[in-house]
Amino acid sequence: MTFFSRYLIKSFFRLKKKKSRFNYREEIYKTAFQHKSYCKTNNNERLEFLGDAILCFVVSEYIYDENKTQKEGYLSKKRAVIVARKHLNMVGKRVINKELLKTKTETISDNIYGNALEALIGAIYIERGIKEVKQFIIDKIINSEFVDELINTDYKSNLQKIIQKNQNDIKYNLTNTKGPEHDKEFYVTLFIDNKQISRAKGRSLKEAEQNAAKKALKSVS
Template sequence: MKKNNREKAMCQLQNELNFIFKDITLLNGALTHSSYANEHRKTNMIHNERLEFLGDSVLNLAVSDYIYKKYPYYPEGNLTKIRATVVCESALALIAKKIKLGDYLLLGKGEEATGGRNRDSILADALEALIGAMYLDKGFRDVQRFVIRLLEKEIIEASKKGELFIDYKTKLQETLQRNRKASIEYKIVKEEGPDHDKKFHILALIDKEEFGRGYGRSKKEAEQRAAKEVLIRMGVKDE
């Protein structure tokens, strides 16, 4: 994308998000997928994986702080379930689609051709990277206001219904603690594909014994699928 067009796009996104960056390079980095950076190695372009790592922690803290204060009588287990519901990959991807974040991503040709702009794992990661960039640019309080503005409706719904998106890992952990007191472990058994398009194969082990397998474009996605398979084998209803 030409520089002038990219700058216009970044201005448009900032206006839509109602968040103006002091350092626009942070925003651009948050929206640069590793596949695009790999295709432009000579420019030493920075992609969004480090920002995603930071944003994941900032997001969890922002939501935790908010629900801790909003629901002072909820026990730890309820708070954990609410947080897990609104920060899971499916929920974040839906929010990213609502704000049309995919329209602003810089993707490599392979990801572009295979629908990466609408892929949940890429969108969720980009949203976390955006939150990380916002934190570096303006600090925690400003980014928390942004996060809650995006997620407040989902948080309230989750507090009423318990789950908007099924977090199979949390559900499995609760089931094991309630019924078996067993330990659960997730183990990567295989990674395939280039760095910008990795696929993960995960084993779900209960007391070191294999109970389920999962496959996905992120470790989170693969672990969720492995946990779901275990729950199905245990006869736990998907509800």
């Protein structure tokens, strides 16, 4: 059994079965960790597309079932935190061994880990089915140690509450992007009632907006 096979069994599935009973296709998991810079045709983008859709479904269903008295606004915000790029990147770095990633980029950006995590979700769904992938998402993503931390740092929501009290208008403008596709930086300017309040950057548009909101809170609090 290869290192790759042993790693998947130990880190992802942890099923109490004899090794001879495992019947998964190793190639699909290898593809999940192949960045487009490493292979233009057989890379993880298609699996990432599938995994993203499965992740949103499983998270939505879980939050809906676990929060029966909460309204749509709360459910949407909770889901947004869990499926946020920043969170997926954090979880990806935690559960994916760097040795498994295949890339020709000079550095392995956080986004590469997050994208590979979504591709892994797609691979698990294809190879093992919805039951196994749901358990993986619940264990590794929904119940990750990072969720509470990120909820407490939802600066956009905190700023929105203050702005709504004063009946002000808030707007985030994407002003620039820099860097290659796999390691892009986004630049955002935040306006309140058409007055520029703050500027910030981030590894994703959402992260840039959060950073801008964090700066703005210092001005309006």
